[in-house]
Amino acid sequence: MEHLLSAEDISVETFNEIYETAQKVKRALREGRKKFSVLRGKCVVNLFFEPSTRTRSSFEKAGKFLSADVINISTSTSSVKKGESLIDTLKNLDMMHPDVIVLRHPCEGAPYTAKPFVRAAIVNAGDGRHQHPTQALLDAATLKEHFGTLEGKRITIVGDIANSRVARSDAILLRKLGAEVFAYGPSTMMPRYPTAMGIKVLTNFEEVIEVSDAVILLRIQLERQNAKKTFPSVREYSELFGLNRKRLNQLKPGTVILHPGPFNRGVELTNDVVVSERTLIFNQVETGLAVRMVVLSLMCRRLEKLKEEVQ
């Protein structure tokens, strides 16, 4: 794999290899081994055109644990509008010999626009509403760790599906791994062509309860709700589409809950859900770090070295 731009780029074999290695990485981390020399002499640039805490710090730690030099550049698109184009920013960065550029950008397809102009490997850390492939990797890895397999599992994503890069990435990878993917939320937040995304839209919470082996809750992006709101109020959203204690108890035994974070307590989910044994939300964070360590190694063609070191 030269770049990681979309969940489409991840084959089942690649996923399995990433998964197996990430499990070993996690074991090492839990043993307190946090410094590896895998990426010594390598340089990772985190180029974020959108605010992010979780993903950026996850990539940063992943790089640092592997002894790469990590540079964080946060900027807003407004500064780009002032002058330098995305391509020029990347070309300039590329001349500083990074090995990996981790790119987050508010426009769909930005890493595809950038790709022909850089020598470094690009890891898409989220492009608008399009893709966020490492999120798909960590969600799939979290679920595989829990269930042992994704074959035949039914997974429902709840929330603003139409505007979610997480939903788009998860749907692709989870289906590749044999799961069925469903979606639920206000119909204003469903894509017009769900089958193109590989999902089936459910029409009420009872169906979600009935079918789901896992529920992935998406964050309601309150900051993106402008005058043309896609739902009338937070109160109404949480009442109709939020996961609370009552609904949690109705879920099939064994159904687990995921959330890419950061979550809005009292909106998508209540504290009962956060503290429930069914939640894998915090496993996701740990798995995310491990997966990103593997991805960075893979991009630098040092996967074998990583495997050796985490033994």
Add this chain to the structure above:
Amino acid sequence: MARLLFKGARVVDPSQGIDEKLDVLVEGERILKLEENISSTEAEQVIDVSGLILTPGFIDLHCHLRDPGQEWKEDIESGSNAAVAGGFTSVCCMANTDPVNDNPTVTKYIIEKAEKVGLCDVFPIGAITKGLKGEELAEIGLMVKAGIVAISDDGETPKDSKVLRNAMDYARSLGIPIFTHSEDKTLSAGGHMNEGPLSSLLGIPGMPPEAEDIGTMRDILIAKLTGAHIHVCHVSSKGALQIIESAKREGVKVTCEITPHHFTLTEEAVKEFNTNAKMCPPLRTKDHVEACRVALKTGIADAIATDHAPHTEDEKLVEFCQAPFGIIGFQTALPLSLNLVREGYLTLSQMVEKLSTNPAKIIGKSSIGTLKPGARANITIFDPEEEFILTKDLIKSKSYNTPFLNKKLKGRVKFTVYNGRIVYKTV
């Protein structure tokens, strides 16, 4: 006066119902006669065009020449060069220049500059409203005197229906058509591509075909109310075509155009975030493309127009959602239209009707769009079989923003004759 003889071509002129092998004799700026075997002794210059097709010069109802104000994208000279390289001897340019063509001074500037360049007719289209703002009517009457052939706020048809009504009433009284970019922009707001399966997959906000349908319906209803001649620009949706069809049946004075890209490409062209496939209206799905082709065949669509919209490489080499809408189209119109002939949608004669005869009628010009003796000698001669790769070197426009760049195309203009002068020939 100098005489120029074109010998041996298949002459296709729907205005006279001609499709046969004829010689064409031009005297000065006019067509003198079309006959079999005109003797070479009758002319000073004889050009052997056997094996080629000779038609009245193409007329483009819709282009953007960016002059005045955005000459880095295109100007009247480069635009004229590109037009004649595509076989167009007349082009109608939209008013969204800087300053906007909303007054007779700008209109005159365009016409005078085009005359100085002297390669083809440039017919300005005047703005409907001052500054294209959709509020106050522009000086339409004075612009008509200065030479505009139609009015349009292309891209920004007035949202206010009363303003549009006034404009249509006014246009009717002046005897000119109103060209509409029909779209309900409140429904398509924020969109960058067609709302279809691909936009669901890519997450790019979509512009539903229904936005075009609603706009078309409103604009046609106001045309019906006022009795104005409405010409619907770049129709791309099945629904809009159905609305136009039923309006035509009812007797509303409506004509419409379809662009080569809308009858050729689907939204799939956007897949790799190709900004050269980003235009408004957007490329749609197969069923809409098919509807566009069928509409040309049945005559629901009257004209093929390019919507030639130059943007430089720098402007297009950006993130998809930040790229401007529009592609160039003069030099791809003929080969793409010929595809419809090859695929059996159009006869050659119908194709010429869409590229020349009908456009002339829509803008009310009787001396062009025809090879009748006495008409202006505007002629396009092409080889329908010649294949070529559309490289940057071949593109005469200042901009290269086309999804057909470096693609193989079939059907090539060999000579373009404007007012009896050869203004373009393929070397």
